[in-house]
Amino acid sequence: MLGAFGLFSVLLGAALPLVDFFIVNVALPDMGRDLGASEAMLELVVAGYGVAYAVLLVLGGRLGDLFGRRRLFLWGMAAFGVTSLLCGLAPGAGTLVVARVAQGAAAALMLPQVLATIQATTSGPRRARAMSLYGATAGLSMVAGQILGGVLVTADVAGLGWRTVFLVNVPVVVVGLLSAGRALPETRSTAPAPVDGAGTGLLAMSLVTLLLPLTEGRAAGWPLWTWLLLGVFPFALAGFVAVERFKETRGGVPLVPPSLLRLPSMRHGLPLLLPFCVGFGGFMFVVAIALQEGLRLSPVAAGVALAPMAVAFFAGALAGPRLVRRWGGRVVTTGALVQGLGLTVLAVTVFRGWPDLDVWRLAPGMVLGGFGQSLQLPVLLRSILADVPAERAGVGGGVMSTTQQTFMSLGVATLGTLFLSLTPRLGTGGAFGTALLVQLGLVVVMAAASLRLPRRLD
Structure with missing residues (x-):
C-alpha cells in the first residue's frame, strides 16, 4: 500500500516536470539577453523540453511496467536533477537546448510511474483521494511554475538570474530521492511486454x-x-x-494497445483533454507575455497576478472529491461553465481597461477561471483511468500524460502564434483579449463534450 510519505514522493515527482514546463516562460527575456539567443532559439528551449517529454511518456510507462516503477521513478528523478543542473550551468543557447531535451526525456521516465504506482497500490476511497490530489498537484504546478519563475528571476540569487529556475530543482530532487527511497513500494506488471x-x-x-x-x-x-x-x-x-x-x-x-483506448473511461475522457489542455497551455504562455511585455509588469508582479488563480484552484480541488460523490461527471460540466464565466469577465476587463490594469482588476476573472479549472482537471484525470486495470497502469498513465502534454504544447504553439501574430495589428491588449475569446470557445466545447461523462464516478 502507498503510505503518506510514498504519496508525497510521487506527487513531488508529478509536480517537477509540470512546474518546469511553465517556469521558463517568465525567464525567457532574461535568457535571451544573457545568452544572445534569437527568438527561434528561445522557443526551442521551450519546445525541446515539451517535445522530448511528450514523445517518451508512453515508453516511460512501458519501461516502468517492465523493470519496476519504483526503480524507473528513482532513475528518472535522479536524471531530472542532473539535467536541471546542466541547464542551470549552460554556457550558451545551444547547450541549453540540448540539456532541456535531456531534461524532458528524464521527466518522461519519472512521470508515468506516478500514476501507475497510484493505480497499482491504492483502491476505493484511497485511490479517489490520491487521484484528486494528483489532479490538484498537476493544476497547481502549472500556475505555480510561472509564479515561482517570476520570484526567482527577480530575486537574482547570487547573481545567477534566470539560471535559478533550473538550479532550484536540484535540492528538491535530493529531498524527493530520499523520501522515495524510503517510502515508495516497488510494483511492476505481472505480465510485462517487451518494448x-x-x-x-x-x-x-x-x-x-x-x-x-x-x-x-x-x-x-x-x-x-x-x-x-x-x-x-x-x-x-x-x-x-x-x-x-x-x-x-x-x-x-x-506500445499503445487499441483495446486500451476502447475502454469507456479512456474513450470518453481522453478527447476532453484537447479543449482543456490546449486552452490552459496557451493561456499560461500568452498571459506571461501580455503582463510583462504589454503591462510592463515585473516577473514578480506577473506571478502575483496569477496567485488568485492558484488559490482558487487549491480551494476547488479540496472540495472536488465531495462534489464528485454527489454529482459525478456533472462536476466537470459545472467547472467548465464557471471557467467560461471567468474568461468572459477577464476578456471584458482587458478590452475595457487595457493598458490601465493592475493585479486587483484582473483578480475576479482569475479567481473564477482557477476555481472552474479545479473542478475539471482532477476529476477528468481520475475518470480517464477509472477502467484501466492495475497491470496496465504504466501504459495507461503514459497514454494519458502524453495526451495531456501534447495538447498543452499544441496550445502554446497555436494560441501563442495567434497572439504574437495579432499583436502588431491589434496591440498587446487586443491580441490578449482575442486569445481569451478563443479559449472561451474551447471551454464551451469542453462543457458540451463533458456531458458524455457518466453521472456516477466510482
Whole structure:
C-alpha cells in the first residue's frame, strides 16, 4: 500500500516536470539577453523540453511496467536533477537546448510511474483521494511554475538570474530521492511486454512532425522544413495506428494497445483533454507575455497576478472529491461553465481597461477561471483511468500524460502564434483579449463534450 510519505514522493515527482514546463516562460527575456539567443532559439528551449517529454511518456510507462516503477521513478528523478543542473550551468543557447531535451526525456521516465504506482497500490476511497490530489498537484504546478519563475528571476540569487529556475530543482530532487527511497513500494506488471520498437519510433515521428514545426514555425519564418514536417505528420500517424492494430490482432503487445483506448473511461475522457489542455497551455504562455511585455509588469508582479488563480484552484480541488460523490461527471460540466464565466469577465476587463490594469482588476476573472479549472482537471484525470486495470497502469498513465502534454504544447504553439501574430495589428491588449475569446470557445466545447461523462464516478 502507498503510505503518506510514498504519496508525497510521487506527487513531488508529478509536480517537477509540470512546474518546469511553465517556469521558463517568465525567464525567457532574461535568457535571451544573457545568452544572445534569437527568438527561434528561445522557443526551442521551450519546445525541446515539451517535445522530448511528450514523445517518451508512453515508453516511460512501458519501461516502468517492465523493470519496476519504483526503480524507473528513482532513475528518472535522479536524471531530472542532473539535467536541471546542466541547464542551470549552460554556457550558451545551444547547450541549453540540448540539456532541456535531456531534461524532458528524464521527466518522461519519472512521470508515468506516478500514476501507475497510484493505480497499482491504492483502491476505493484511497485511490479517489490520491487521484484528486494528483489532479490538484498537476493544476497547481502549472500556475505555480510561472509564479515561482517570476520570484526567482527577480530575486537574482547570487547573481545567477534566470539560471535559478533550473538550479532550484536540484535540492528538491535530493529531498524527493530520499523520501522515495524510503517510502515508495516497488510494483511492476505481472505480465510485462517487451518494448514496441516500431510503435515507439512512429509515435515519436508523429509528435515531432506535428509539435516542432508548429512551435518553431512562426519564429523561424515558416521555412520549407516546417511544411515538409507537417506534410509527413498524417502519414506517420496513420502508420502508427496501422502498426499498433496489426500487432494487437497478431497477439502482440503494442506500445499503445487499441483495446486500451476502447475502454469507456479512456474513450470518453481522453478527447476532453484537447479543449482543456490546449486552452490552459496557451493561456499560461500568452498571459506571461501580455503582463510583462504589454503591462510592463515585473516577473514578480506577473506571478502575483496569477496567485488568485492558484488559490482558487487549491480551494476547488479540496472540495472536488465531495462534489464528485454527489454529482459525478456533472462536476466537470459545472467547472467548465464557471471557467467560461471567468474568461468572459477577464476578456471584458482587458478590452475595457487595457493598458490601465493592475493585479486587483484582473483578480475576479482569475479567481473564477482557477476555481472552474479545479473542478475539471482532477476529476477528468481520475475518470480517464477509472477502467484501466492495475497491470496496465504504466501504459495507461503514459497514454494519458502524453495526451495531456501534447495538447498543452499544441496550445502554446497555436494560441501563442495567434497572439504574437495579432499583436502588431491589434496591440498587446487586443491580441490578449482575442486569445481569451478563443479559449472561451474551447471551454464551451469542453462543457458540451463533458456531458458524455457518466453521472456516477466510482
